[in-house]
Amino acid sequence: MAKSGIKKWPENERPREKLFKYGEHTLTNAELLAILFRTGAKGMSAVDLGRQVVERFKTFRNMSHTDISEMRSFKGIGDTKIAQLRASFEIARRFMSEPKKPSSVIKSPKDAAGLFMPRLRDIKKEIFQVLLLNSKNNIIDIVEIEEGTVDQANPHIREIALKALQNFAASIIAAHNHPSGEPEPSKEDGVFTKNLVAACRALQINVLDHIIIGDNRYYSFAEHKRL
Secondary structure, three states, X not given: OOOOOHHHOOHHHOHHHHHHHHOXXXXXXXXXXXXXXXXXXXXXXXXXXXXXXXXXXXXXXXXXXXXXXXXXXXXXXXXXXXXXXXXXXXXXXXXXXXOOXXXXXXOOHHHHHHHHHHHHOOOOOOEEEEEEEOOOOEEEEEEEEEEOOOOOOOOOHHHHHHHHHHOOOOEEEEEEEOOOOOOOOOHHHHHHHHHHHHHHHHOOOEEEEEEEEXXXXXXXXXXXXXX
């Protein structure tokens, strides 16, 4: 097909029209990107631009944590398109992190890691989250405590305890990511976990686990009997 503006294409070949007629699941990755981009560049349609991006990064996950400067290297991709793309990735992370239903029960460290993983595994700075649970281990909420630098997050134990008390949580599961992708805990992670357990015990809040998220892997202090 000759490169031209999408408006000149037959309606059944235009990404937006295909989405409404056949469903978004029928679109290629390049066509999905074209809908976000809306426009291409001189002599290039939005779909052509989408194909170039897909060819470079192969997967949406690779795209999601690429540097902004690398996206700017594409002809036709400016700050507006980059912002739209990055916002869509963050929406996807938050969607995947949401419990499937409010009454979801956490039965194991693997269950908890599965909730944290989509949000935390690709973030390039440390983020600390806390899963709040009732007395039957039903999920009350997931709260984000503090964003850190690339090397370190400094969550405040007082703030964690306050969030638990405000939401009447009986138990909590703490989690943070290691941007390196290696989930093995540091000495500081161990000290923090020990202090968190002691502080929450005094308030009759049970710390069920502290989970460190890496690249599709996790470390559970509970599984390693370190609580």
